[in-house]
Amino acid sequence: MAKLLRQSLVMLLLLTIVTGVVYPLLVTGVAQGLFPAQANGSLVMEHDKAVGSRLIGQSFTDPRYFWGRPSATSPMPYNGAASGGSNQGPTNPALTAAVKQRIEALRAADPGNTAPVPVDLVTASGSGLDPHISPAAAQYQVARVARVRGLPQATVKALVATHTSGRQLGVLGEPRVNVLELNLALDALQKR
Amino acid sequence: MTASDYLQVGLFLAVLLLLVRPLGAYMALVFADEPNRVTRMGSWVERGIYRLCGADPAQDMSWKRYALSMLVFNVLGLLAVYVLQRVQQWLPLNPQHFGAVPPDSAMNTAISFATNTNWQGYGGESTMSYLTQMLGLAVQNFLSAATGIAVLVAVVRGFVRRSSNGLGNFWVDLVRATLYVLVPLSLMVALLLVSQGVVQNFQAYVDVPVAQTTSYAETVKDAAGNVEKDATGKDLARDVPVTTQTLPMGPAASQIAIKHLGTNGGGFFNANSAHPYENPTPLSNFIEMLAIFLIPGGLCVTFGRMVGDRRQGWAILATMLVIFAPLAIGVIAAEQAGNPALRDLAVDAHASALQAGGNMEGKETRFGIASSGLFAAVTTAASCGAVNAMHDSLTPLGGLVPMWLMQLGEVIFGGVGSGLYGMLAFAVVAVFIAGLMVGRTPEYLGKKIEAYEMKMASLAVLLPCVLVVVGTAIAVMAPAGVAGIANPGAHGFSEVLYALSSASNNNGSAFGGLSANTPFWNVLLGVCMFLARFPLAIAMLAMAGSLAAKRHVPASAGTLPTHTPLFVTLLACVVIVVGALTFLPALALGPIAEYLMSLQ
Numbered sequence: 129m130a131k132l133l134r135q136s137l138v139m140l141l142l143l144t145i146v147t148g149v150v151y152p153l154l155v156t157g158v159a160q161g162l163f164p165a166q167a168n169g170s171l172v173m174e175h176d177k178a179v180g181s182r183l184i185g186q187s188f189t190d191p192r193y194f195w196g197r198p199s200a201t202s203p204m205p206y207n208g209a210a211s212g213g214s215n216q217g218p219t220n221p222a223l224t225a226a227v228k229q230r231i232e233a234l235r236a237a238d239p240g241n242t243a244p245v246p247v248d249l250v251t252a253s254g255s256g257l258d259p260h261i262s263p264a265a266a267q268y269q270v271a272r273v274a275r276v277r278g279l280p281q282a283t284v285k286a287l288v289a290t291h292t293s294g295r296q297l298g299v300l301g302e303p304r305v306n307v308l309e310l311n312l313a314l315d316a317l318q319k320r
Numbered sequence: 321m322t323a324s325d326y327l328q329v330g331l332f333l334a335v336l337l338l339l340v341r342p343l344g345a346y347m348a349l350v351f352a353d354e355p356n357r358v359t360r361m362g363s364w365v366e367r368g369i370y371r372l373c374g375a376d377p378a379q380d381m382s383w384k385r386y387a388l389s390m391l392v393f394n395v396l397g398l399l400a401v402y403v404l405q406r407v408q409q410w411l412p413l414n415p416q417h418f419g420a421v422p423p424d425s426a427m428n429t430a431i432s433f434a435t436n437t438n439w440q441g442y443g444g445e446s447t448m449s450y451l452t453q454m455l456g457l458a459v460q461n462f463l464s465a466a467t468g469i470a471v472l473v474a475v476v477r478g479f480v481r482r483s484s485n486g487l488g489n490f491w492v493d494l495v496r497a498t499l500y501v502l503v504p505l506s507l508m509v510a511l512l513l514v515s516q517g518v519v520q521n522f523q524a525y526v527d528v529p530v531a532q533t534t535s536y537a538e539t540v541k542d543a544a545g546n547v548e549k550d551a552t553g554k555d556l557a558r559d560v561p562v563t564t565q566t567l568p569m570g571p572a573a574s575q576i577a578i579k580h581l582g583t584n585g586g587g588f589f590n591a592n593s594a595h596p597y598e599n600p601t602p603l604s605n606f607i608e609m610l611a612i613f614l615i616p617g618g619l620c621v622t623f624g625r626m627v628g629d630r631r632q633g634w635a636i637l638a639t640m641l642v643i644f645a646p647l648a649i650g651v652i653a654a655e656q657a658g659n660p661a662l663r664d665l666a667v668d669a670h671a672s673a674l675q676a677g678g679n680m681e682g683k684e685t686r687f688g689i690a691s692s693g694l695f696a697a698v699t700t701a702a703s704c705g706a707v708n709a710m711h712d713s714l715t716p717l718g719g720l721v722p723m724w725l726m727q728l729g730e731v732i733f734g735g736v737g738s739g740l741y742g743m744l745a746f747a748v749v750a751v752f753i754a755g756l757m758v759g760r761t762p763e764y765l766g767k768k769i770e771a772y773e774m775k776m777a778s779l780a781v782l783l784p785c786v787l788v789v790v791g792t793a794i795a796v797m798a799p800a801g802v803a804g805i806a807n808p809g810a811h812g813f814s815e816v817l818y819a820l821s822s823a824s825n826n827n828g829s830a831f832g833g834l835s836a837n838t839p840f841w842n843v844l845l846g847v848c849m850f851l852a853r854f855p856l857a858i859a860m861l862a863m864a865g866s867l868a869a870k871r872h873v874p875a876s877a878g879t880l881p882t883h884t885p886l887f888v889t890l891l892a893c894v895v896i897v898v899g900a901l902t903f904l905p906a907l908a909l910g911p912i913a914e915y916l917m918s919l920q
Contacts, residue, residue, distance in 0.1 A: 131374070136393040138373040139491060140400060140463075143498055147462040147578075148455040151503055155574040156521065159514040167520040169567055169597065171528070178528045181567050183517050183596040187534045197685065204536040209525065209566040210446055211591035213682040213710035215833035217811035218659045219918050223681060223713075231666055244668035247658070251681040254594030254692075254709045260685035262675035264668070299327055301602020302676045302688030311531055 172312065180308050184208055185259040188311060191237040192276045194261070194269050194288075196307040197248060198230055201256035214252040227251065238272040260304035263292055277318065287313055321653050322671050325690040329648060332606065332694060333641070336613050343614060344621020344633070350500045351473045351493065351622070362499055369495055380486030383865025386474055387858045389490040390467060394854070397463055398434035402426050404456040405448070414449035415524035421447060428842035433457050435853035436464035436735050438579070438586030438705055438828040439845060441837035446590070450522060450570055457586060458575045462506075465582030465615075466497035468737030471857045472619060473497075475741045476626045478864025479765040482872045487864055501615070502581060509611050510577035516607075517600035520573040527564045535559040572597060580611035583735045585705030585828040593695070593708040594684055605691050605708060612704045616733040619740050627765050631883035636743055639891045640732045644701050647721050652693035654718035655679045660918050679718070682710030693718065700725040703735035705828025712807070712815065712831035716915035720907060722829070723818050728899040729784055730825040738826065738853075741860045743895075745780040747882070748773060748863070750894045754880045763879055766872045776863035780856050785902045787824035787848045792817050792906060800840035806833030810917065814910035823848040 159167040171178040180186060185196045187206040199205035200214035216223040230250040235241065246264040266288045274284040291310040294303050349358040359366075370377045381389065405421040408414055421429065425441050432439040433456070442448070448457065470493035477487050514520050537557040540548045548556040572588040576598055579586060593599040599608055617637060624633020656678040658669040671677040676688030683692045692709035699706050700722035711722055725732060731743040748762075748769055755762030755769070762769040795801030795816050805812040815831040822829055823845040830836070836845065881887065 132389060132392055133396075135373045135375050135491070136389070136396045139369070139375070139393060139494070140396055142369050142372060143463060143466075143495070144400075144455060144459045147498065147503065148459040151506065152454050152458065152571045152574040155507065155510045155514075155577075156571055158511060159520040159573060162511070163514045166517045167514050167573070168523070169519050169521075169526060169569060170517045170600070171526070171567075178526060180528050180531065180565065181596075183600050184565070184567055185596075186530050186532070186565060187562070188532050189534055190532050193532055203538060204534070204560075204562050206565065208568055210443060211568075211589050211595050212443070213591065213594065213713060213832065215710055215712040215806060215831070216681065217712060217807035217814075217831075217833070217914070218661060218679065218681070218715050219809060219811055219914055220807045223659075224661050224665070227662055227665055227667065242666075244666045246675050247662070247667050247669040247677060248675060248680045248685050250667055251679075251683075254682045254684050254707075255591035255596060257591070257596055258684050258686075259596055262685055262688075264672065264674035267674065295324070296602040299324070299331055300606050301686050301691050303674070304685045308531065315531070 172309065179312070182306065182309060183259055184257050186308050188307065191272055193311045193314070194266060194273060194307050195234070195249065196261055197253040197258040198226070198251065199256040199258075200252040206257055208257060211255045211257055213254045213256060238269075241268070241271065243268060259306055259308060261307055263303050263305055266292070266305040266310070273314070277314065284314075287317070321649070321656055325652050325656065328690040329645075329652070329694055332609060333645065336610060336617060339610065339614060340617035340621055340637070343618035345625065347501060347618055347622040348625035350496050351626070358500065359496070365499065366495055370491065373491065375491040377489055377492045379489055381489055382485050383474075383487050383861045386487050386490050387861045390471060390857065391854060393494070394434050394464070394467060397460055398430045401433055401456040401460055402430035404452050405429060408449045408452045411449065411451050413451035413454070413522070416449070418447060418449050424839045424842040425837055428846045431846045431849050432828065433460035433584070433586060434464055435826050435849045436468055436582065436584060436703065436738065437823060437826040437849045437853070438584040439823055439830065439849065440586050440828070441842055443590035453575060453588065454571060458578065461575065461578040461582050461584040461586070462498055462502050465502055465578070465584065465736040466494050468735050469497040469501065469615070469619070470494045470737070471861060472737035472741045475744060475860050475864040476623055478867040479627055479767055481868040483870070484868045487861065487868060502578060505581050505614070506574070506577040509581060509607060510573045512607050513576060513604055514573045516604035517597070518573040518576060518604065519569055519597045520571055521569055522571060523569045525569055526567045528567060530563060530565050533561055533563050535561045568597065576608070577611070579706060580608045580704065581615060583612060583616065583702045583704040585699065587706065593706045594710065599708055602686055602691055605687055605695065608706070609695055609698045612698050612702045612706070613733050615736045616702055616739045619737065623740060629883065632765065635883045635888050636740070636747070639888045639895070640743070642888060642892050643728070643732050643895065644697065647701070647725060648694055648697035651697050651718050651721045652690055654715045654721070655693045656689045657715070659715060679713070679715050682713030684708065696722050697725065699829060700827060701732040703730040703739065703825060703827045705822065707829050710832055711818070711829060712833045716911045716918055719814060719831070720911035723814070723821055723911065724899060724903065724907065726821045726825045726827045727788060727903045728895055729781065730827060731895060735826055738857070741857070742780065745777040745860060746895050747891055748777040749781060750887070750891045751880060751882065753894065754890060758878070760878050763873055764882060766875070767867045767870050768873055772866050773863050776859045779859045781898060783856055784824045784852050785898070787852055788820045789902065789906065791820040791824060791844060791848050795820065795844060798840060800838065801844070804835040804838060804841055806835065810910055810913040814914065817906055817910050819845065820848060824852045826852050
C-alpha cells in the first residue's frame with residue numbers, strides 16, 4: 129500500500145506538471161504569438177486606451193443609444209466580474225413581470241412605437257454580458273435613435289448594417305448586431 | 321423548427337461522423353498491447369515517468385489491482401484539489417486576492433472535479449485563483465477524463481482476453497490517455513478557441529470606462545450591517561454611479577479545451593459557455609460541441625477495433641445516435657415554440673430572417689435557438705455539463721429532455737470512457753433479456769454472460785437511478801434542501817430533480833437558480849457524485865475481471881448477433897425503458913406538470 133501511495137503521489141505530481149504547468153504555458157505562449165488581440169480580451173481601443181471589449185456588452189439606458197439585451201448580473205447589469213443569467217423559469221410570474229416592465233421602458237423611451245418588441249430585447253441573456261442583439265431588435269430601435277440624435281434614419285440604418293454579422297460560415301449561429309461597437313460608431317459620427 | 325435549425329443539427333452530426341473514425345483508429349493504436357508507430361513516438365517520455373514513479377509498465381494488473389490503483393490515484397487527486405482551495409490565499413497567481421474556499425464548498429468542488437462531474441457551486445471569476453484553476457481544476461479535468469478512458473480500455477480487454485487474469489496496467493493506460501489523446505487534442509482545440517476570442521493570459525482583470533454612465537440602487541446599511549429603513553418602513557437605497565466595467569481575464573482557453581474534450585464541463589467563468597470570453601462565436605460553439613462528442617464517439621470505434629469486429633463499435637454508436645438525434649430536435653422544437661406566458665404580451669417571438677425568436681430568456685443572441693438547443697442536448701447526452709444557455713430558463717419540455725438524457729445514465733455518448741462502459745453494462749443487460757426470451761445462456765462478444773456479470777452490470781445500471789430518486793426524496797423533505805429552490809411551483813421541484821440527476825450521473829450542469837452552495841447541498845451532491853463514479857467503475861472492472869478469465873465461446877446458430885439493426889433497437893429500448901420506468905413519476909411532478917399548467 130505504501131508503494132502504491134508513493135507511485136500515485138509521484139504520478140500525480142508529474143502529470144500535474146504536464147497538464148497544469150507545461151500545457152497552459154505552451155497554449156499561452158503560442159496564443160500570445162499567433163492571436164494576441166483575441167488572447168487578451170478583444171479590446172476596443174480608442175487613442176491607445178481600452179474603452180471596452182468587442183465581446184462584452186455594456187449597459188445602455190439612454191434613448192440616444194441602441195439598448196442591448198437585458199442583463200441579470202448583480203448588483204448592476206453587465207457586471208463583467210460576475211456573469212450569469214436570471215435563471216427564472218418559464219412559468220415564473222417574476223419573469224412575466226420583468227418582461228412587461230421592459231416593454232414599458234422601451235415604449236416610454238419611444239412613444240408612438242406600438243410594434244411588438246423582438247423577444248431578445250426583453251429577455252435576459254445567459255451570460256448577462258451578451259454583446260449582441262438581433263437585427264430585428266436593432267431595427268425596432270432605429271427610428272428612436274435617429275430622432276433623439278437628429279440623424280436621418282437612413283444614416284442610422286446604414287450604420288446598423290455595417291455592424292451586423294450574418295451566420296458564421298453562412299450556417300452557424302444567428303445574425304447579430306454588436307451593440308457597443310454600433311453605439312461607439314454613433315458617438316464618433318456626431319463628434320466630427 | 322426552421323430550415324436553419326435542421327441544417328445546423330445535420331452539419332454537426334456529419335462532421336462528428338467524419339472525425340470519430342480516424343480518432344477511434346488512432347486510439348486503438350494508443351491502447352494496443354503491442355508497441356506500434358504511435359506508442360514508439362513518446363516512449364522515452366513514458367519510460368521516464370514510469371521510472372520516476374517506480375511503476376513497472378509491463379505488470380499486467382488483476383482487476384482488483386487495477387481498481388485499487390485507480391481509486392488511490394483519484395482520491396489523492398481529490399485531496400490535492402481540496403488542499404489547494406483551502407490555502408490559495410497564501411499562494412502566487414492570485415491577482416484578485418481571493419480568500420480560502422469554505423470547507424464544504426471546497427470538498428464538493430474537489431469531489432466534483434475528481435469524478436469528472438464538474439458541478440460548480442461557486443462562481444469561477446469570484447472564487448478561484450488562477451493557480452487553483454490551473455494546478456487543481458484543470459489538472460483534474462485531464463486526469464478524471466484519462467481515468468475514464470483507462471477504465472474503459474480495461475473493461476474492453478475483459479471481453480478481448482481469454483483465460484487471463486489481467487486487464488492491463490492502470491499507469492500505462494492513464495499516461496497514454498493523457499499524453500497521446502487528451503493533451504494533443506486540447507492543444508489544437510485551445511488554439512482554435514483563442515482564434516475566435518477566448519482569452520488566454522495571466523493578467524489581472526482589466527477595468528475599462530463605459531460608454532454610458534449608468535447607476536444602480538444599493539440598499540443603505542448601518543454600521544452593524546443592517547439595512548436602514550426610511551420613514552415609511554421601506555429599505556433605504558442610494559444610487560451608485562457605474563463608470564467602469566471590469567473585464568475578467570485569465571488562462572481560460574487552455575482549460576476550456578479540456579473542459580469539453582474531457583466531458584468535464586466546469587466553466588472558467590460563472591456563465592460557463594454562455595460567457596462571451598468562454599464561447600465567443602457560433603464557430604467556437606460548434607467546436608465546443610464537437611469536442612464534447614469527439615472522444616466518446618471515437619471510443620466506440622476504438623472498441624470495435626479492440627474486440628476485432630468493427631461492426632460492434634458502429635452498432636453501439638448507432639444506438640447512441642438513434643436516441644440522441646430525436647431528443648436534440650425535441651429541445652430545439654420546444655425552445656423555438658417559445659414561452660406561452662409571453663404570448664399575450666407585446667412580444668414578437670416568431671422566427672424570421674432578422675431574429676431567432678422563440679424562448680430567448682437565458683440564451684445568447686449569437687447562438688439563438690438552434691445552437692443553444694443542440695448544445696443543451698449534447699452537453700447532457702454526454703456527461704459534460706457545460707452550458708451555453710441557462711437550463712433553468714428552458715421551456716418545460718425543453719428542460720425535460722436534458723434532464724432525461726442525464727437520467728438515462730449518461731450512456732448516450734456519456735462521459736469520456738465512462739459513457740461507453742456504462743453502455744456496455746446496458747448491452748450486457750440487453751443480451752441477457754434476449755437470452756431469457758429464447759431460453760439460452762446469453763453471450764456478448766464471445767463471452768458467456770452469467771450471474772456474476774449480470775449482478776455487476778445491474779449494479780452499474782441501477783446505482784445512479786437509486787441515487788437520483790433517493791437523493792431527490794431527501795432534498796425535498798429537508799428544509800435545508802427546499803431552502804435552495806429559486807422558482808415557484810413545479811419548476812422548483814424540477815430544480816431539485818435536475819441537481820440530483822446531474823450529480824448522480826456525473827454530468828455537472830444545473831438548473832442554476834438552485835442555491836446549492838450551502839453545507840446541505842454541498843454534502844448531499846458530493847456524496848452522490850462520489851458514489852456514482854467510483855463504485856460504478858469498480859463494478860465494471862469486476863465484471864471485466866470475471867470475463868477475462870473465461871474462455872471464448874465461438875458464435876453458433878443460437879447466438880444473438882450484436883451488430884445488427886435488431887440489436888441496436890433492442891439496446892435502445894432497454895436504455896429507454898429503464899430510464900422511463902424509473903423517472904416518469906418524478907418527471908410528472910416536475911417538467912410535465914409545469915408543461916400542462918403552462919397550456920392554460
